[in-house]
Amino acid sequence: MQTPWEYRYAHRTKQMGSSVIRELLKLTEEPDIISFAGGLPAPDVFPVNEFREACNYVLDHFGAQALQYSTTEGYRPLREMIARHTSRYSVEVSPDNILITSGSQQALDFIGRLFINRGDYIVVESPTYLGALQAWNAYGAQYIPVRTDENGMIVDELEAALRIGPKFIYVLPNFQNPSGATLSLERRKQLIEIADKYGVPLIEDDPYGQLRYEGEHIPSLVTLDSQYRGKNGGTYSGNVIYLSTFSKLLAPGIRLAWVVAPEKIIRKLVLTKQAADLNTAAFNQYVAYEVAKGGFLDQHVNVIRSVYKERRDVMLEMMDEMFPPEVSWTHPKGGMFLWGIMPEHMDAAEVLKIALNRKVAFVPGASFHACGGGNNTMRLNFSYSSPDTIREGITRLGTTLKELIAENKQN
Amino acid sequence: MQTPWEYRYAHRTKQMGSSVIRELLKLTEEPDIISFAGGLPAPDVFPVNEFREACNYVLDHFGAQALQYSTTEGYRPLREMIARHTSRYSVEVSPDNILITSGSQQALDFIGRLFINRGDYIVVESPTYLGALQAWNAYGAQYIPVRTDENGMIVDELEAALRIGPKFIYVLPNFQNPSGATLSLERRKQLIEIADKYGVPLIEDDPYGQLRYEGEHIPSLVTLDSQYRGKNGGTYSGNVIYLSTFSKLLAPGIRLAWVVAPEKIIRKLVLTKQAADLNTAAFNQYVAYEVAKGGFLDQHVNVIRSVYKERRDVMLEMMDEMFPPEVSWTHPKGGMFLWGIMPEHMDAAEVLKIALNRKVAFVPGASFHACGGGNNTMRLNFSYSSPDTIREGITRLGTTLKELIAENKQN
Numbered sequence: 172m173q174t175p176w177e178y179r180y181a182h183r184t185k186q187m188g189s190s191v192i193r194e195l196l197k198l199t200e201e202p203d204i205i206s207f208a209g210g211l212p213a214p215d216v217f218p219v220n221e222f223r224e225a226c227n228y229v230l231d232h233f234g235a236q237a238l239q240y241s242t243t244e245g246y247r248p249l250r251e252m253i254a255r256h257t258s259r260y261s262v263e264v265s266p267d268n269i270l271i272t273s274g275s276q277q278a279l280d281f282i283g284r285l286f287i288n289r290g291d292y293i294v295v296e297s298p299t300y301l302g303a304l305q306a307w308n309a310y311g312a313q314y315i316p317v318r319t320d321e322n323g324m325i326v327d328e329l330e331a332a333l334r335i336g337p338k339f340i341y342v343l344p345n346f347q348n349p350s351g352a353t354l355s356l357e358r359r360k361q362l363i364e365i366a367d368k369y370g371v372p373l374i375e376d377d378p379y380g381q382l383r384y385e386g387e388h389i390p391s392l393v394t395l396d397s398q399y400r401g402k403n404g405g406t407y408s409g410n411v412i413y414l415s416t417f418s419k420l421l422a423p424g425i426r427l428a429w430v431v432a433p434e435k436i437i438r439k440l441v442l443t444k445q446a447a448d449l450n451t452a453a454f455n456q457y458v459a460y461e462v463a464k465g466g467f468l469d470q471h472v473n474v475i476r477s478v479y480k481e482r483r484d485v486m487l488e489m490m491d492e493m494f495p496p497e498v499s500w501t502h503p504k505g506g507m508f509l510w511g512i513m514p515e516h517m518d519a520a521e522v523l524k525i526a527l528n529r530k531v532a533f534v535p536g537a538s539f540h541a542c543g544g545g546n547n548t549m550r551l552n553f554s555y556s557s558p559d560t561i562r563e564g565i566t567r568l569g570t571t572l573k574e575l576i577a578e579n580k581q582n
Numbered sequence: 583m584q585t586p587w588e589y590r591y592a593h594r595t596k597q598m599g600s601s602v603i604r605e606l607l608k609l610t611e612e613p614d615i616i617s618f619a620g621g622l623p624a625p626d627v628f629p630v631n632e633f634r635e636a637c638n639y640v641l642d643h644f645g646a647q648a649l650q651y652s653t654t655e656g657y658r659p660l661r662e663m664i665a666r667h668t669s670r671y672s673v674e675v676s677p678d679n680i681l682i683t684s685g686s687q688q689a690l691d692f693i694g695r696l697f698i699n700r701g702d703y704i705v706v707e708s709p710t711y712l713g714a715l716q717a718w719n720a721y722g723a724q725y726i727p728v729r730t731d732e733n734g735m736i737v738d739e740l741e742a743a744l745r746i747g748p749k750f751i752y753v754l755p756n757f758q759n760p761s762g763a764t765l766s767l768e769r770r771k772q773l774i775e776i777a778d779k780y781g782v783p784l785i786e787d788d789p790y791g792q793l794r795y796e797g798e799h800i801p802s803l804v805t806l807d808s809q810y811r812g813k814n815g816g817t818y819s820g821n822v823i824y825l826s827t828f829s830k831l832l833a834p835g836i837r838l839a840w841v842v843a844p845e846k847i848i849r850k851l852v853l854t855k856q857a858a859d860l861n862t863a864a865f866n867q868y869v870a871y872e873v874a875k876g877g878f879l880d881q882h883v884n885v886i887r888s889v890y891k892e893r894r895d896v897m898l899e900m901m902d903e904m905f906p907p908e909v910s911w912t913h914p915k916g917g918m919f920l921w922g923i924m925p926e927h928m929d930a931a932e933v934l935k936i937a938l939n940r941k942v943a944f945v946p947g948a949s950f951h952a953c954g955g956g957n958n959t960m961r962l963n964f965s966y967s968s969p970d971t972i973r974e975g976i977t978r979l980g981t982t983l984k985e986l987i988a989e990n991k992q993n
Contacts (some may be wrong), residue, residue: 174783174820174821174844175781175821176750176783176820176821176843176844176847177820177844177846177847179697179749179750209651210651211651212650214645214650217645217646217649219645219646219649222641222645223637223641223642226634226637226641227634227637227638230630230634230637231634234625234628234630234633235625235628236625237835238628238630238833238834238835238836239623239833239834239835240620240621240622240829240834240835241835273684273859273862273863274860276857276858276859277858277859280859302857302860305857306858309695309854309857339587339590370589371586372585372586372590409587409588410585410586410587412587418651422649422650423649423650423651424647424649424651424652424863424865425649426684426859426860426861426862433587433588436587436588443720445716446687446713446717446719446720447688447717447858448685448837448859449685449687449713449837450837451684451837452684452835452836452837453835454833454835454836454866455863455865455866
């Protein structure tokens with residue numbers, strides 16, 4: 172006998188499906204497993220001392236304001252800082268183009284709520300970020316996946332997708348989660364042009380843009396769209412909504428991210444946020460501002476880069492040494508993830524089960540495919556584990572893969 | 583010419599309407615206005631020193647975990663503490679009955695997302711909490727308002743409402759926002775019985791339950807439902823979803839609240855939260871736990887009670903002295919708000935415009951009415967302003983009201 176509450180699940184709950192990230196986060200918690208499955212930053216690089224100082228400063232000087240309800244848009248000095256940062260690195264924006272959200276996941280959710288009507292098509296990369304699919308599934312989105320390679324979305328295949336009439340295009344141009352691929356400059360320009368030809372706007376999700384370990388920074392889609400439209404002095408053109416976050420630059424445990432969008436859209440997002448959670452914690456915004464201001468962020472990004480670069484290099488070297496030749500993988504120039512491709516006949520979910528017995532974990536790539544496929548792919552995170560742990564984990568995983576492939580040849 | 587993003591507002595955005603709370607919060611920011619409009623706790627009672635100690639302790643001992651991503655359900659020790667607290671004061675629950683949310687507004691939003699299909703009826707008090715209406719309007723809710731008096735919802739009128747087939751009943755039984763009314767014990771029991779007769783579940787929203795300044799605590803609906811169903815030892819019966827928050831007990835600037843619900847519902851809410859914002863800031867949960875543990879909360883509630891009781895008493899005394907006899911008001915036994923009723927022909931929005939010229943503000947009551955009405959009502963907050971400010975503000979408002987009523991008699 173169910174209680175009345177249990178009888179009352181709304182229709183839409185059936186579409187939520189099982190929660191892949193959640194089940195995976197559980198795996199990472201088993202203490203004896205070497206997990207390349209999570210998407211966690213290295214706790215070694217959290218600026219704990221700077222946080223302590225900032226907390227004390229904020230509570231000494233702004234206790235009453237930082238512990239009170241605050242405006243839905245976000246703490247003004249923090250929005251001003253983000254606006255200055257954006258103006259310096261890509262296009263000129265005002266604080267009125269910025270909304271602070273409780274993590275980028277909340278921005279993805281609000282975008283779904285504001286723009287997606289049941290049945291709307293969204294163009295995504297294949298593979299793409301699982302969290303975006305989870306956010307938009309709740310609003311009844313359908314997806315048009317466009318294939319990718321090491322240079323990101325294969326833009327030549329985009330035009331066919333745009334003829335279907337999608338609501339928007341969702342792209343992670345830098346060191347993509349999950350594939351690690353970076354969209355080349357040429358393709359970025361081409362993407363902007365084709366999107367404009369069909370009048371379709373873009374979402375540029377850029378959590379890792381600053382975490383580049385080699386090569387030159389490539390201008391963001393926001394920047395290129397502004398140039399394409401001949402905006403004076405690189406002013407924000409409004410066709411690209413840009414998302415980024417403090418989760419990878421400071422720490423995810425404060426849940427702070429931001430959206431850059433046209434003022435009118437920001438005002439709609441503010442109303443959405445007000446109905447959803449009133450405002451993001453003022454205390455966290457005051458503290459993040461105190462930590463980040465005065466150039467600390469630039470200096471801290473260098474620390475993160477050097478730690479993550481070493482880990483990426485160790486993982487790539489170990490894969491060269493330990494992985495069988497039948498498996499290939501990407502060589503990301505930044506970010507936190509790389510992407511493995513096994514022979515077509517292999518199923519990553521089955522491989523994971525065996526790997527877990529050998530106490531090593533990854534994410535099977537199928538979950539990152541909006542419309543099926545990718546059963547033979549896997550995502551490996553290199554930011555969280557120490558170099559020694561990476562060596563041991565890749566040894567275990569490589570041995571497992573070699574055995575499985577050898578067994579298969581025998582059969 | 584609009585940008586492509588601007589063309590792409592989804593249908594549902596038209597239903598968001600203007601944001602009344604938001605516009606009002608703006609008024610409260612004008613420095614020369616004495617505002618009884620906001621719903622803010624007094625910053626004087628924020629436990630700033632305890633927060634400072636807790637931040638330092640958490641960063642010294644749990645820096646890596648508190649700054650990392652965390653589980654969607656919430657920090658386990660905090661959920662255990664809330665479960666113990668609930669078991670002591672109302673019914674026995676386990677931590678698996680608890681979800682931590684980013685403020686109660688997020689819980690209201692998730693409940694809407696999970697349970698409300700477009701066109702569903704929700705039974706609400708008239709007046710009711712505006713934030714709940716804002717959250718549920720986004721999901722296409724329709725409302726069945728039930729009238730209230732100083733003893734809360736007039737339960738005799740509920741049966742007719744339940745015959746319409748609502749999804750659930752939403753009640754704020756203690757020191758209601760906006761009216762300050764408290765649902766009597768007799769009516770609570772009657773409400774539980776009638777709800778059970780029609781198989782309709784309840785949401786009990788209880789942000790102020792601990793802030794009682796006179797009289798005896800009345801058992802919660804959760805408790806009474808458990809007793810009504812003859813649950814052994816007062817075990818949670820699952821028919822009432824219970825919401826409460828740290829916003830009024832510690833500080834709203836950390837955005838921490840909780841839901842008590844059946845385990846199955848909690849699991850659905852967890853999936854909802856995961857798609858919406860992954861998890862509530864771990865840092866805030868660690869800090870709140872450190873502040874609240876060891877009995878501090880009970881001790882601190884006594885401080886809040888004595889400060890707010892004085893403010894309530896000053897406001898009531900000044901209203902006795904300054905308000906014209908044509909205006910009546912509630913005498914709340916706790917909470918943060920009282921409710922004024924002007925003669926029928928008066929429009930509170932018009933009165934507010936004049937009051938703002940006299941540098942005093944309140945919230946016109948119409949916004950708290952789900953289906954119109956209440957144009958002659960007003961909500962006054964007594965928790966935020968100091969006693970002297972309350973004296974001055976009520977003097978200004980009383981003078982304004984007297985003049986308006988005198989003018990009206992002349993015409």
